[in-house]
Amino acid sequence: MTTSPTNLDSLPIPSGDFGLPWLGETLDFLNDGDFSKKRQQQFGPIFKTRLFGKNVIFVSGALANRFLFTKEQETFQATWPLSTRILLGPNALATQMGEIHRSRRKILYQAFLPRALNGYLPKMDDIIQGYLEQWGKADEVIWYPQLRRMTFDVAATLFMGEGASQNPHLFPWFETYIQGLFSLPIPLPNTLFGKSQRARALLLAELEQIIKTRQQHPPKEEDALGMLLAARDDNNQPLSLPELKDQILLLLFAGHETLTSALSSFCLLLGQHSDIREKVRQEQNKLQLGQELTAETLKKMPYLDQVLQEVLRLIPPVGGGFRELIQGCQFQGFHFPKGWLVSYQISQTHADPDLYPNPEKFDPERFAPDGSTIHNPPFAHVPFGGGLRECLGKEFARLEMKLFATRLIQQFDWTLLPRQNLELVVTPSPRPKDNLRVKLHSLK
Numbered sequence: 233m234t235t236s237p238t239n240l241d242s243l244p245i246p247s248g249d250f251g252l253p254w255l256g257e258t259l260d261f262l263n264d265g266d267f268s269k270k271r272q273q274q275f276g277p278i279f280k281t282r283l284f285g286k287n288v289i290f291v292s293g294a295l296a297n298r299f300l301f302t303k304e305q306e307t308f309q310a311t312w313p314l315s316t317r318i319l320l321g322p323n324a325l326a327t328q329m330g331e332i333h334r335s336r337r338k339i340l341y342q343a344f345l346p347r348a349l350n351g352y353l354p355k356m357d358d359i360i361q362g363y364l365e366q367w368g369k370a371d372e373v374i375w376y377p378q379l380r381r382m383t384f385d386v387a388a389t390l391f392m393g394e395g396a397s398q399n400p401h402l403f404p405w406f407e408t409y410i411q412g413l414f415s416l417p418i419p420l421p422n423t424l425f426g427k428s429q430r431a432r433a434l435l436l437a438e439l440e441q442i443i444k445t446r447q448q449h450p451p452k453e454e455d456a457l458g459m460l461l462a463a464r465d466d467n468n469q470p471l472s473l474p475e476l477k478d479q480i481l482l483l484l485f486a487g488h489e490t491l492t493s494a495l496s497s498f499c500l501l502l503g504q505h506s507d508i509r510e511k512v513r514q515e516q517n518k519l520q521l522g523q524e525l526t527a528e529t530l531k532k533m534p535y536l537d538q539v540l541q542e543v544l545r546l547i548p549p550v551g552g553g554f555r556e557l558i559q560g561c562q563f564q565g566f567h568f569p570k571g572w573l574v575s576y577q578i579s580q581t582h583a584d585p586d587l588y589p590n591p592e593k594f595d596p597e598r599f600a601p602d603g604s605t606i607h608n609p610p611f612a613h614v615p616f617g618g619g620l621r622e623c624l625g626k627e628f629a630r631l632e633m634k635l636f637a638t639r640l641i642q643q644f645d646w647t648l649l650p651r652q653n654l655e656l657v658v659t660p661s662p663r664p665k666d667n668l669r670v671k672l673h674s675l676k
């Protein structure tokens with residue numbers, strides 16, 4: 233795919249509009265959920281723009297995904313918008329590069345191995361059941377903020393230990409922190425970015441306390457922080473305190489924002505499709521689920537797996553990702569210049585009618601094991617990205633989605649309340665505009 237510089241110069245650069253000086257089309261990108269769709273309609277599937285001061289080429293589709301995910305380090309390196317890079321910090325896995333990224337990914341992965349996930353399951357289940365019980369008693373639930381609180385409690389408890397989720401400051405600070413992650417990086421007291429920087433400082437100070445207490449009094453139960461404290465790198469060195477803080481903060485962000493979106497999309501789509509809800513329930517009834525749910529039992533629900541795959545296809549929590557071109561190359565007859573960014577588009581890939589006929593339709597049968605209704609080539613279903621930067625927490629995410637879906641469907645039916653706007657706000661992750669107002673009905 234790469235070509236010598238002389239050849240490259242003879243190729244056209246994709247068409248598109250750079251917009252304003254420096255700012256380019258950043259504001260549209262942040263505020264318009266159809267940013268990429270509209271420009272694809274105008275300029276074709278590969279187009280250029282400028283975001284956060286950088287020239288960017290947007291690509292989508294299975295071939296483009298394969299191109300990006302298999303050429304990492306040789307042609308591309310991961311990058312994030314400036315606000316995200318500053319706020320995640322220099323020691324977070326997502327901002328680390330090359331050899332250090334490889335070595336840290338190996339260490340962090342220990343917190344997502346099957347043995348670790350099995351250890352998380354009972355606590356995750358307790359927290360989910362606690363929330364369901366509360367919601368079952370309410371006349372009306374505004375579900376999205378409740379789901380946010382729940383996924384935060386799960387992540388804080390499993391990554392930092394029991395006490396963390398009971399600290400009343402952490403959640404509000406965290407919410408302020410997240411709001412600045414994808415914003416214009418203007419460090420003034422009243423900008424989203426400035427507030428987020430302050431919240432990050434408060435969170436890091438709190439995390440430092442939690443880590444120091446933990447070093448003095450190690451708990452019996454294993455959580456992600458315990459594993460990271462015990463971990464040694466290839467030179468047999470422990471992770472430094474600044475790195476531990478950045479890595480834990482990243483896990484909290486990644487494990488909370490995206491998952492909330494995925495769970496709320498599940499609640500929305502199944503709330504709109506009673507037939508699919510019923511089919512999931514029938515699958516569960518056949519399993520005669522008891523009070524205790526094990527990882528083995530959760531594996532016996534192929535239809536629920538299909539449903540969750542289709543939820544992540546239709547409303548992917550992450551719309552796409554960025555890479556920087558560390559050398560010029562060509563793709564599909566276009567010149568991609570060195571130093572520019574490329575953005576791969578998960579939402580647009582999942583909406584490609586050649587890959588997914590009638591793509592607007594919520595249809596779990598696309599993922600039926602007989603494969604009759606879909607031809608699903610590699611790199612066509614990429615909710616978790618791919619290649620060296622594929623989501624580290626994807627099995628954690630699948631576990632929490634499945635456990636939540638199972639407990640919810642087992643115990644409740646739910647109605648979406650009338651007179652609410654179900655359109656999706658997309659930044660940073662999709663959620664219904666009016667936060668998904670519902671009434672739960674107990675089935676017991």
Ligand code: HEM
Nearest residue numbers: 326486487490491494549550553616617621623624625629
């Ligand atoms: C449904 C839920 C989730 C979705 C859809 C999702 C999606 C993604 C995607 C698309 C990427 C790649 C971004 C890129 O290409 O630049 C990613 C990276 C990452 N995700 Fe997730 N994620 C989810 C849940 C989680 C959870 C629960 C965790 C951890 C607790 C997590 C941790 C991470 C980390 C650490 C990375 C960076 C990996 C690296 O740079 O090597 N994610 N995620």
